[in-house]
Amino acid sequence: MDGALEKSISFILFILIGIILKKKISTGDETNGLKKIILSLALPATIFIALLKVKVDGNLILFPILALAFNVILFAVTPLLLKLIGIDGNSGKGRSAKLLIPSLAPGLSCFPFILEFLGDDSLAKAAMADLGNKFFVLFLLYLVALKWHYKNADFEANSLKSKLIGLLKALLYEPVNMFIIVALILVSFGITLDKIPNFLSMTLSRLSFIMTPLVLLFIGLAVKIKKQQFFQLFSLLLLRASFTLLLIAAIISFADVSIKKDILVMIAFGLSSASFWPFAHISAIHLKEKKEATVEKTFDTNFALSILALSLPISVLLILGILTAGNTFTETNNILILCGILFFVGILYPAFIKIKKNIVPKESNKTNSNLTKNTVQFSADK
Secondary structure (H helix, E strand, O other), X not given: XXXXXXXXXXXXXXXXXXXXXXXXXXXXXXXXXXXXHHHHHHHHHHHHHHHHHOOOOHHHHHXXXXXXXXXXXXXXXXXXXXXXXXXXXXXXXXXXHHHHOOOOOHHHHOHHHHHHHHOHHHHHHHHHHHHHHHXXXXXXXXXXXXXXXXXXXXXXXXXXXXXXXXXXXXXXXXXXXHHHHHHHHHHHOOOOHHHOOHHXXXXXXXXXXXXXXXXXXXXXXHOOOOOOOHHHHHHHHHHHHHHHHHHHHHHHXXXXXXXXXXHHHHHHHHOOOOOHHHHHHHHHXXXXXXXXXXXXOOOOHHHHHHHHHHHHHHHHHHHHHHHXXXXXXXXXXXXXXXXXXXXXXXXXXXXXXXXXXXXXXXXXXXXXXXXXXXXXXXXXXX
């Protein structure tokens, strides 16, 4: 059996074990505790080791900029995706989607697979790219959420200032970012993994070993697919993935990217699941509106939570499938074929709903017309 396929089957088994463990482990504090271990220990240690193993040069600085540009483009396109599936962009659902769809959570959905399939060099590039994504989801989306909430510029400037300072501290003190900064400082002074104390490198390495199994178990534990709105959200997320692949294919052609691992990193990173941070912004504003007894809510928290719940399994399956296929999707034509397939599947449900809406009124009008005709004939006979 092919090594990549064996690895994928092993990953799926871990996810299935996580699903089975749902009966034993609650999806509340216990699952969140597992998530904190991943994001605070295993993932930072893995990224730290990856950065110390590679030769860091000026080109790595481009990755956060490229990731930020990707976030901004996806944010601009999201209203069009919402229009395709019939969601009003100015509704609570629409604003929630516009905040979540352009965000990325690579730590749980793509970093483990990049490490396993592509190696430390690729993980280091993805980790650097995530700095740009973090700035987007923590700061820019927070400002957007506030703008939608207040609907004008005359809001509490002091409160905004204090919250932005708090967000800046959160960005700097987040374990992943702290480890990235420390690793970059060490590498800039020529300190690599083999030059740090052996006990420290062994500790970090062992923390790194547990990342992939923990992430896969967490995915199995955290997956919640609600029947309500399933098809609508499924369509939205597939259209998001389709546009991502189209954009990456355009970048590969325009920039003439030929390094296959870099192409796969771009695809895996771009297909990452939606981030939790925008949901945190949504929850904070929802709580504020609840205290103020606001009648018209800015966001729909249930809809936002549903996006998060469905986004993770879809992203993992797509990323795992693409990386398992080896270099198949490093070719632009193959990327465009997959893009077309995802778009076709994603557009099926909204097309079906539109056709249904157009047919039902006609049948209803025809029935009403027949009733009127029969009534007239009956009256004439009488």
